[in-house]
Amino acid sequence: IAFGVYFLSSCLFIHGAQLLGAPLYLVNKDWFYAWMAMTKQYFGLLVTTMTAWWSPTTIRMSGDKSMAGLIKQGSDGLLQMELGERAVLMANHQIYTDWLYLWWIAYTNAPPTHGHIYIILKESLKYVPLIGPAMMFYGFIFMARKWAKDQERMRYRIQKLSTQHSGPMSGKEGGSTLDPMWLLIFPEGTNISGNTRQGSRKFSEKSGIPDMRHQLLPRSTGLQFCLQELHGTVEYLYDCTIGYEGIPTGTYGQDIFTLRSVYFQGRPPKSVNMHWRRYKVSEIPVDDKEAMSQWVLQRWREKDELLETFNKTGKFPGDKEAVLIEGAPQEKEWKTAYINTEVKPKTSGEFLQLFMPVTAAALVGRVCVQNIASDSSRQAIVYGVLKEPEVLSLFLVRMASIYLADGLEKILVK
Numbered sequence: 001i002a003f004g005v006y007f008l009s010s011c012l013f014i015h016g017a018q019l020l021g022a023p024l025y026l027v028n029k030d031w032f033y034a035w036m037a038m039t040k041q042y043f044g045l046l047v048t049t050m051t052a053w054w055s056p057t058t059i060r061m062s063g064d065k066s067m068a069g070l071i072k073q074g075s076d077g078l079l080q081m082e083l084g085e086r087a088v089l090m091a092n093h094q095i096y097t098d099w100l101y102l103w104w105i106a107y108t109n110a111p112p113t114h115g116h117i118y119i120i121l122k123e124s125l126k127y128v129p130l131i132g133p134a135m136m137f138y139g140f141i142f143m144a145r146k147w148a149k150d151q152e153r154m155r156y157r158i159q160k161l162s163t164q165h166s167g168p169m170s171g172k173e174g175g176s177t178l179d180p181m182w183l184l185i186f187p188e189g190t191n192i193s194g195n196t197r198q199g200s201r202k203f204s205e206k207s208g209i210p211d212m213r214h215q216l217l218p219r220s221t222g223l224q225f226c227l228q229e230l231h232g233t234v235e236y237l238y239d240c241t242i243g244y245e246g247i248p249t250g251t252y253g254q255d256i257f258t259l260r261s262v263y264f265q266g267r268p269p270k271s272v273n274m275h276w277r278r279y280k281v282s283e284i285p286v287d288d289k290e291a292m293s294q295w296v297l298q299r300w301r302e303k304d305e306l307l308e309t310f311n312k313t314g315k316f317p318g319d320k321e322a323v324l325i326e327g328a329p330q331e332k333e334w335k336t337a338y339i340n341t342e343v344k345p346k347t348s349g350e351f352l353q354l355f356m357p358v359t360a361a362a363l364v365g366r367v368c369v370q371n372i373a374s375d376s377s378r379q380a381i382v383y384g385v386l387k388e389p390e391v392l393s394l395f396l397v398r399m400a401s402i403y404l405a406d407g408l409e410k411i412l413v414k
Helices: 002-021 029-054 098-108 123-127 131-137 147-161 194-207 221-229 259-264 289-313 350-373 375-383 388-412
Strands: 058-063 071-073 079-081 086-091 117-122 141-143 181-185 236-244 271-280 323-325 339-342
Touching: 002 029, 002 131, 002 259, 002 350, 029 098, 029 131, 029 259, 029 350, 058 071, 058 323, 071 339, 079 098, 086 098, 086 221, 098 117, 098 181, 098 236, 098 271, 117 123, 117 147, 123 131, 123 141, 141 147, 147 181, 147 221, 181 221, 221 289, 236 289, 271 289
Parallel strands: 058 271, 071 323, 086 181, 086 236, 117 141, 117 181
Antiparallel strands: 058 339, 071 079, 236 271
16 A cells, blocks of 8 residues: 555656646747656656665676676665666566666666656557656657557657757757767567467567577567667667566566566565676667668577576676676675665655655645735735744745755756
């Protein structure tokens, strides 16, 4: 019950904040996108807090040599990723919470990018009450799985992400730059299950491409198009292979770790394991359809081997150069190839940000209505004889406004 109350109330407040900022689109689109980035930060924070409080689990991070020094852990135990402000991320898709953990990764990035993450999702999610409209405000890309339709939709969204301007999020006056952006895509198109496994097997038989053991056969068209459209604006593609501890052989993670069981029933995976690799976009054959298809397929073969190792040993084969732990021995013979951490907010009171915009607006509205309706109240303000409740309301409005301004400034002046 507590989780349901927190999640629903937070979603209502965040969506309310989106609606408050919606009129900015008619006034100044740059300010509109900056406001939505702020509310997107709030949802990233919601993901972090609800996982920390109702679904705590061990997060085990690893990578290969291409990730040298990019996966860090501070003396406080918190994870710090250094994947840059602009990147494309691809991942295998096992359960519905995959994207929640990856949103948290954006929260841990230096600088944080949880307000600038864009996810490519199946179109049906657009119609989920409350969540669907919120994701539309966030500029997520919804795919109908009909390329003739999806191509133009994707081109429109990605062109916005690859256009230079001097708006609020650029933090650059008199010039132009690119806004921060993490674009997340799941080349398998959906999570693995009994039904989707059959679909992958049929495609394998039809195409003559051997099927995967632990994943679905990937599609390269969407990823290729994204990298083509983002040409020259993104340097690296990051690949994350996710493995969940506690999935028996022959079963599917989505049947065990549902959103209900993970959050409402408090039964998360014993550990969430993420193995990272990095590729230069300039070295990926994005202009050759067949070569790109083979490139993606080869990466998925490698990921399948990684998952095979994970299923046998409980860990991915990490490289010691990939991780850096503050205060830990750096000599190679003593150094570990893994970081064990957990999902948690940076401060205990950080979650209060979720409620600030709507609360501030409500308090401002209340005070304004009271003062307009009551001439005596207006005179009381002039002569400094406000009643205690009114003093408290004005104080809270003032503090909330300062907090909001400070939060916006962090986004607008980067």
